[in-house]
Amino acid sequence: LREMGYRTIHAGKAHFGPNDSYASDPRNIGFEINIGGCAYGQPGSYLGTEHFGWAKKNRVQRAVPGLEKYHGQDIFLTEALTLEMNDAITQAVDDEMPFFAYMSHYAVHSPFQGDARFAANYKDAGSERHANFATMIEGMDKSLGDMLDHLEKLGVADNTLVFFLGDNGTDAPMGDVHAISSSAPLRAKKGTHYEGGMRVPFIAAWARPDSSNAFQKLRPIPQDVINSRDIGTVYDIFSTVLAAAGGEQGNHIVDGIDLSPLFADEAGSANDREFLMHFPHSHRSSYFTAYRNGDWKLIYHYDKTSGPSDAKIELFHLTEDPYESHNLASSNPEKLQAMLKAMNTALKDSDAQMPLTKKGGKPQWPNL
Numbered sequence: 171l172r173e174m175g176y177r178t179i180h181a182g183k184a185h186f187g188p189n190d191s192y193a194s195d196p197r198n199i200g201f202e203i204n205i206g207g208c209a210y211g212q213p214g215s216y217l218g219t220e221h222f223g224w225a226k227k228n229r230v231q232r233a234v235p236g237l238e239k240y241h242g243q244d245i246f247l248t249e250a251l252t253l254e255m256n257d258a259i260t261q262a263v264d265d266e267m268p269f270f271a272y273m274s275h276y277a278v279h280s281p282f283q284g285d286a287r288f289a290a291n292y293k294d295a296g297s298e299r300h301a302n303f304a305t306m307i308e309g310m311d312k313s314l315g316d317m318l319d320h321l322e323k324l325g326v327a328d329n330t331l332v333f334f335l336g337d338n339g340t341d342a343p344m345g346d347v348h349a350i351s352s353s354a355p356l357r358a359k360k361g362t363h364y365e366g367g368m369r370v371p372f373i374a375a376w377a378r379p380d381s382s383n384a385f386q387k388l389r390p391i392p393q394d395v396i397n398s399r400d401i402g403t404v405y406d407i408f409s410t411v412l413a414a415a416g417g418e419q420g421n422h423i424v425d426g427i428d429l430s431p432l433f434a435d436e437a438g439s440a441n442d443r444e445f446l447m448h449f450p451h452s453h454r455s456s457y458f459t460a461y462r463n464g465d466w467k468l469i470y471h472y473d474k475t476s477g478p479s480d481a482k483i484e485l486f487h488l489t490e491d492p493y494e495s496h497n498l499a500s501s502n503p504e505k506l507q508a509m510l511k512a513m514n515t516a517l518k519d520s521d522a523q524m525p526l527t528k529k530g531g532k533p534q535w536p537n538l
Contacts, residue, residue: 171415174415175268176268177258177265177268177269177270178201178202178272179203179205180196180204181207181258182207182276183274185209185210186207189209190209204236205254206235206237206247208234210232211279212276212279213233213276214230214233214234215233216247218237218244218245219244237250237251244286246286248306248310249309249313251273251276255273256316256320259324263326270411275310277306277309278307282302283302283306284298285305287305287309288308289301292304321377322377328377328378328385331374331376332373332375332377333374334373338360338361339361340359341359355493356492361453363449363458363460365492368460374433379393389433391434402432403445406428408426409427410427410428444462446516448522457471458472459517463509463512465488465490466509468484469486470482470510472534474526474528484499485506513536
């Protein structure tokens with residue numbers, strides 16, 4: 171996009187690489203402007219009075235960088251990032267440059283601190299953590315509204331395409347994962363192989379819909395249309411944005427597809443595409459592969475001790491059972507075998523790393 175003349179702006183959580191790595195600074199991987207992005211996956215604090223960090227041994231740690239002018243002020247991190255992003259967009263418009271603005275709020279990640287601007291709205295919410303979480307959501311909602319209003323003020327709303335999505339399922343302070351979860355009614359939470367950990371809302375819209383606008387005619391998005399039929403994933407955003415900007419992927423190998431036809435709700439469906447989520451290492455729901463093909467989803471749990479002979483397998487039909495409460499692995503052996511073969515093929519095509527058995531250190535490929 172920069173080669174095409176776009177101003178590329180990042181604001182908020184980056185978390186693209188660990189400390190001191192090349193990718194820890196978004197400016198090293200394509201962004202011309204970075205506002206508050208670094209290696210941290212969460213801030214030390216959301217409060218300007220605490221310098222957006224947490225005090226330890228007489229110094230502030232995990233402070234969000236680049237926001238020093240707000241230090242000591244009574245301002246929430248979400249608001250500070252919004253103000254800075256709007257300023258950066260204004261500068262791009264003043265410079266007569268098209269822009270790609272990536273607003274990646276630290277909210278609603280922990281620590282779950284209350285945004286005082288909205289505290290009165292949730293005084294009867296129950297626990298303090300629940301109320302704090304609700305204020306963080308409302309703050310993010312206000313941020314989106316403020317940005318849309320700013321685009322309108324600058325006169326570029328009708329030419330600006332907006333995507334809104336989460337990066338994973340909830341990790342909200344709403345009780346034990348098997349009790350109450352704000353991913354409900356989907357099963358489980360962030361980091362898991364169930365839909366509550368991997369399915370998130372996605373919204374695509376023009377900042378100001380106008381059916382007579384030339385850009386919008388090229389990529390029409392009907393209003394008030396909900397598509398729960400098709401599958402998209404976060405790496406489709408690259409292909410979609412590049413296509414909207416008029417760019418080409420060239421000879422690069424790119425996993426994603428352009429989602430624009432789905433926005434228009436055109437005939438045809440992407441629901442038969444494959445989706446692979448592979449965790450060959452320990453993290454929450456350790457050592458698993460989740461594979462989806464159409465309505466069917468397979469979850470393969472690797473056994474680090476015994477190997478494939480003791481692997482646990484789950485099979486769900488998501489249209490009939492979106493809550494993943496009925497494991498069909500034993501009752502549908504033919505479909506199970508077909509899904510295992512397809513998953514194996516997808517893993518090999520991706521040159522996937524496989525977990526190793528404790529005895530012998532051999533890669534664990536599923537038994538077919």
